[in-house]
Amino acid sequence: MNPYFRSREKSAMLETKGIHVYGNFFDSEITMEIPALSARVKEPFEDPDMFCIVDLGGNAAGALTAIQFSKYFLPETSEFLAVVNKNRPETAVPAATVAQLCLIQERINMHFTGLINNTHLLRETKT
Secondary structure: OOOOOOHHHHHHHHHHOOOOOOOEOOOOOOOOOOOOEOHHHHHHHHOOOOOOOOOOOOOHHHHHHHHHHHHHOOOOOOOOEEEEOOOOHHHOOHHHHHHHHHHHHHHHOOOOOEEEEOOOOHHHOOO
């Protein structure tokens, strides 16, 4: 079991609940981690009536994807939340977590508006 949740792996179940998943160009390939985004990823940003959650990756490299969408992330309509898992090596201690968050903010020129604790027990966590 892979303890890291990727929404595209659950896209069929999410779609049955009316939740659309927008992701990489190869939507059907669940094992591929490449930065090739589908043109459809802009759809939720361009619909002012759509509520969307954007997962940009767990580190500064993954968050670089946000730069191309920064014009959509307006402070009056957006929250920029950091999801932190204390059981990941890069966020295992407070100083490392702060360093990781500062690096992300610096790289993409956006500032977090809040934190979400998502600490779990990796492979010991059951779905």
